Amino acid sequence: MVVSSGVKDVRERMAPPVAGAMPEVRSLPAPPRPWTREYVAGLLVLDLVAALGAGLIGTTARFHDALTAATTVPYLWFSLALPLLWCLFVYLSGGYARRFIGVGTEEYRRVAVAGLTLAAGTAIVAYAVKFDLARGYVLVALPLVLVATLALRYARRKALHRRRRAGECMNGVVAVGHRVAAGDLIRRFRDEIYHGMRVVGVCLPEHEAASGAADVEGCPVLGSFAGAADAAALVGAGTVAVLACPEMDGAELRRLAWRLEKSDTELIVASALMEVAGPRTTIRPVAGLPLLHVEHPELAGVRRVLKSAFDRGAAALALLLLSPLFLALAVLIRREDRGPVFFTQTRVGRGGSEFPVYKFRTMVVGADALKAALRARNEHDGVLFKMRRDPRVTQVGAWLRRYSLDELPQLVNVVRGEMSLVGPRPPLPEEVARYGHDVRRRLVVKPGLTGLWQVSGRSDLSWEESVRLDLRYVENWSLTLDIQILWKTWSAVIRGAGAY
Incomplete structure (x- = not known):
C-alpha cells in the first residue's frame, strides 16, 4: 500500500x-475487500456441489435397483434439498466467518460440527415424523458430504495461499x-x-x-x-x-x-503470551473484567501416554513398511566409499538425558574430526553448525539430506521411547551446554523426528526462529497438532527446501 x-x-x-x-x-x-466476498461465495458454491453430489451418490448407492420406485422419491427430494440444508447448518456453525479464512483449523472444526449437527437433526426429525430412514442412505450421504466439503475447502485454501505468495488477497x-x-x-x-x-x-x-x-x-x-x-x-x-x-x-x-x-x-x-494459543487460553469474566485465563500445558498424564502409544505404534509400522527402502539405501551408502551404513551420535532428550541417535551416514568417515577446521565457515547463527556446501558430505549423503531420508533410522529411537515422531530438534550435548534458561524449556518433552522447524524451513531458519518454533510446540502440543505437522512434513520433504 x-x-x-x-x-x-x-x-x-x-x-x-x-x-x-x-x-x-x-x-x-x-475500502471494501471484494476478494473476501468472492472467496466466501466460492465456498458456498463448493458446499452446494458437495452436498448435491453426496445426496445423489447416497441415493444411487442405496436404491440403485429401484430408483423409480415410489419409496425412493422421498430420498430424491431430500437429496435435492440437502444442499440448502447443508449450507444453512454450515452458516449457523460459523463456517463462512471471514476471520477464519485461509489459516488454522477452526474453519474445518466448524464444518465438522455442522456435519454432526446435520446428522443428529436428520435422525431426530425422522424419529419425530416416524419415517423409517434407510441407514444405507444415511451412512453414505451424510459422511460423504462432510468429507467432500472438507476436501474442496482444503483445495480452495491452497489456491488462496498460492495467490497470497504472489501478493494477492x-x-x-x-x-x-x-x-x-x-x-x-x-x-x-x-x-x-x-x-x-x-x-x-x-x-x-x-x-x-x-x-x-x-x-x-x-x-x-x-x-x-x-x-x-x-x-x-x-x-x-x-x-x-x-x-x-x-x-x-x-x-x-x-x-x-x-x-x-x-x-x-x-x-x-x-497478547503478551505470543506463543500460547488455542485451547490453553480462554476469556473468563470476573467482576465485569474479561480476564485471560491461561492453562498449563499438559506435559504428563493420559495425553502423554496416548502420544507415546501413537508414536511407537506408528514408528513400528513405518519400520516394517520401509524395510525394503532401508535395504536399498544401505547398499547405496556402502557402495560409495565402503564405509559404515549407519552413523551414531549422542543427543540430548527429555529432561537432559543423553541417548544415541541413529542416522544413515551422509558424511565421509571421520567427519567429526574435520569439524574444528571448518568452524570458521559456519553459515548458521546461534549454537548450530551448518554449511550449505559442506565438503564432508558424500554424493549419496547430499541426496539423502535433501529428502531427509538420512533421518529414517531414528524411527528406532521412537520405538525405544527416546524420541517422538514430532517434537523439538534433538540437540547435541555441546549445544545444550550453551543453552540459556528459556531455551532449556525445549527439554521438557521428547525430541522429534520432525517438528515445526522441519515444516517451516529447516536449516534456512535462524537460531532464534528455530528456538521460537520449538518453544511454541512445547507450549501448545497435542496429538492433533502432531498429526498436522506429520501431514505437512511430506510437503516439506518433497520440496527439499532448507535441507543441507
Missing part, C-alpha cells in the same frame, strides 16, 4: 497537535505498539505470508512517534496511538492490530474500538 501524500505528510496529518487529542483528519471508510494492517514489537510483527507477517496479513503502517507511542523516525522495517510511521483509527482509514487498512503495551489500557482500547466501528475496521489485540 502506497500512501499518495508520502510518509511525511501522513505523519503530519496523523500526529495530534496536543497529546491525547484526536487528529483533525476526516474519517474515511475502509492480502489484508492491510496498521500495527499499534512500541517499535520493537511492531518490527517483530512485521517480520512475522512477511515470513508467514500465507496468513494474508500485511502491515501497511505503524502507530507508535507519543514519544517514539515524535522522534522523527520515518518507518519501522520499511513500513511508514503514521503517527501516535491517538490517531490509529484515522491512520487505518487513510491507508485503507482493514485491520488494526494492537500489540501488548501499557499505554493501551482497557479504556483506550474501548475508545479505539468505538472509532473503528464507524468504518467496520477489525480490531485485534495481541
